[in-house]
């Protein structure tokens with residue numbers, strides 16, 4: 001099955017100034033982007049609506065997080081219903097920075113995933129192991145347990161397996177994030193194939209076949225080409241390099 005290549009830019013808590021944000025938008029708006037690629041950028045919450053209004057319409061916008069309730073006394077949170085109302089189509093959930101710095105558990109990530117899907121949002125669901133877990137030979141076990149929490153919740157949710165086309169799984173080994181230490185093509189392919197095989201057993205072979213599994217962790221203009229040729233790598237979630245003009249090269253990595 002052909003899976004549409006997907007490139008996401010996670011700006012994290014950047015840029016600091018609106019001037020830098022405008023420069024970034026100009027680079028993307030002026031660029032020649034491969035029309036076959038789905039491109040999504042994810043700014044801080046403050047910039048979601050202004051970015052959606054100023055960026056070209058073939059680039060979609062993602063929030064970097066959301067809560068699982070619709071509204072109420074939850075200071076600092078944004079709800080799936082609010083994102084839908086603001087016409088923001090995607091949300092990143094389970095990023096390792098949320099899991100580690102903000103102590104989000106896999107169960108909370110699953111609850112947020114289910115709530116966001118119920119409102120019609122698409123999800124970039126992040127999973128991945130720490131260096132310690134990789135060195136202990138636990139990469140597969142960790143990724144599967146993070147994913148299983150979502151699979152279990154979706155089994156009970158309205159819509160069930162029909163939700164999977166709205167989920168892109170981002171495999172992001174924590175040791176590769178922001179470190180300049182990218183996974184080797186062999187490590188990336190192995191982890192992606194393992195995730196796909198888990199999906200096949202835990203959900204169905206059709207879902208395993210059609211779900212996009214993208215790689216994140218120190219992707220840049222220099223290493224994207226080789227990673228983009230791997231059979232189970234369906235795109236990238238880019239952090240640091242998404243703030244630079246080389247993001248265009250990463251979007252176009254299949255065409256280079």
Ligand SMILES: O=C[C@H](O)COP(=O)(O)O
Pocket residue numbers: 010095172176177178179180216217218219237238239240241
């Ligand atoms: O969400 C993106 C990842 O955390 C990757 O970040 P990075 O490209 O800066 O390593």
